[in-house]
């Protein structure tokens with residue numbers, strides 16, 4: 001590995017650490033993350049002079065957030081555990097320990113996949129609950145901890161001081177119930193129980209913690225009277241006798257028993273109501289642990305065995321064919337778990353479907369009814385098939401005719417995609433309308449795919465036409481209020497009025513959203529923003545020529561051609577005129593030019609909550625500031641949104657002030673003092 005690749009690896013790991021520990025999110029699976037860490041450690045073992053104090057191999061967890069509660073310094077550091085990935089490493093470690101201490105025994109425990117919390121008890125009373133943070137400073141989450149039923153306020157002891165450490169987690173049932181509620185409310189879903197548990201413990205309102213439901217397993221005594229500082233197994237027994245929920249554990253006297261216990265815990269994995277990500281092996285005799293240090297980041301006398309990623313074998317029951325928004329055929333496999341007969345349980349969720357992509361994939365993977373396939377979750381989020389283990393009698397063949405409108409399908413040249421090109425195919429109409437009304441475009445609350453489907457299928461009372469045949473019809477729905485209510489298509493009177501009001505409200509959305517909603521190929525929100533920075537009025541954009549469009553920064557030849565092609569149609573021009581006549585905002589609001597940011601150089605990074613990056617850049621330039629692409633000593637501010645990666649790290653290391661969207665606005669309005 002070169003020094004450059006090493007540094008890139010550090011950036012990559014830091015990016016995932018920040019997501020995981022600070023934002024309670026993940027983009028890659030733990031397995032993939034662990035492999036990056038292994039690469040890093042191997043490189044550092046080979047080149048010890050490369051290691052910087054801020055390398056991920058030296059850092060514990062994340063940083064503390066002020067929003068999640070005041071910072072507290074830990075009495076005993078909350079460390080990580082050194083990972084091992086094969087049995088031989090476990091055996092070697094156990095033998096090394098018993099060579100020095102022949103009477104050493106071990107506690108083999110479930111490694112619960114949640115987040116660590118320390119509880120301080122004084123005279124048996126709960127005094128403080130804290131998260132791990134960076135291992136030395138964490139967040140005070142006492143109020144939220146009290147909302148966890150298994151955290152006792154009072155213990156049946158009078159010891160002057162007892163400090164416990166445990167894992168806060170969410171059961172799979174609670175997690176699924178949460179996601180079902182989110183789905184119903186059309187809100188974002190949580191990726192896995194760990195992320196949701198972490199987000200829940202670290203937010204401010206204990207009412208939310210109580211409602212979502214967290215649980216706890218205690219796994220260590222961190223500090224206390226001498227009788228608590230001798231044996232791990234005794235401690236767990238004693239805590240259990242006090243009514244505390246202690247983590248599942250087994251005593252093991254030698255390497256063979258340690259491996260047997262790890263295997264036993266591994267077999268329990270699917271049946272548990274919660275996720276585990278490994279087994280922890282600890283020396284039982286606490287006094288011996290200091291003889292087996294593992295570096296500043298890791299607990300002495302502990303190792304963690306990581307199980308290989310979860311995988312199930314499923315049998316294909318059905319292949320569902322659907323037509324997407326652009327007419328593209330999509331294939332979804334529906335299956336059951338060969339072992340249990342029900343949905344496959346993977347990483348804490350039930351899975352019975354996975355996308356089959358396209359014909360090429362189906363052919364390569366030998367997909368067909370009755371075939372058996374390995375299933376895993378990529379990034380613990382998206383279910384994916386991973387190889388055929390028993391071939392079906394026949395590989396699935398895509399239909400020749402559109403399953404919705406019956407027209408002959410076309411094979412798209414140069415790709416494996418099949419499309420329905422019938423412009424009036426009902427499947428495409430209802431999907432394009434739902435996309436237009438959806439969150440990333442006009443954002444009309446309550447008007448989801450199901451209602452749009454209904455409105456596309458039902459004819460207006462006393463008429464020959466449907467409620468919805470195009471985007472424009474959305475804004476004419478209010479003319480049919482009475483017939484909608486009497487037929488209950490949008491619900492009763494109250495809900496109908498609510499949706500009609502949301503439709504009216506959407507008329508004042510920024511025109512970039514309207515443009516992105518039209519479904520012009522390659523024109524999403526950020527392209528729309530780039531276009532409207534030059535053509536602030538949609539009616540002008542509609543008449544722009546190919547040459548003009550191609551001259552706009554970020555607009556390629558293909559996109560320019562698609563735009564011209566789209567607006568060349570007479571019916572598209574009529575639609576735009578209708579939008580204007582119905583009162584939709586077609587012109588970008590005037591933003592005054594100022595000199596508020598004159599002389600300042602600002603770098604924009606990450607995903608901003610309220611605007612596209614290109615809009616932020618335009619705003620900065622409009623106010624006399626300068627935007628550059630990379631952080632350096634000349635940068636005055638970093639405007640950072642969500643998932644800001646290496647630029648944020650760099651700004652922090654150079655001491656450059658970091659602001660958010662609000663900060664930028666304050667700066668423009670002169671409310672923010674310049675440094």
Ligand SMILES: NC(=O)c1ccc[n+]([C@@H]2O[C@H](COP(=O)([O-])OP(=O)(O)OC[C@H]3O[C@@H](n4cnc5c(N)ncnc54)[C@H](O)[C@@H]3O)[C@@H](O)[C@H]2O)c1
Nearest residue numbers: 016020028029030033080081109110111112116167219280
């Ligand atoms: N997917 C990602 O992007 C990503 C990013 C960062 C970290 N991670 C994952 O996080 C983990 C590493 O981070 P870490 O340092 O937080 O954990 P770790 O693997 O070092 O393990 C230590 C933690 O295990 C927990 N634990 C659960 N049961 C325990 C028991 N019985 N005894 C002792 N401890 C127990 C404790 O909270 C403790 O903090 C890895 O699993 C890694 O894959 C994933």
Ligand SMILES: [Zn+2]
Nearest residue numbers: 402405420425
């Ligand atoms: Zn069709």
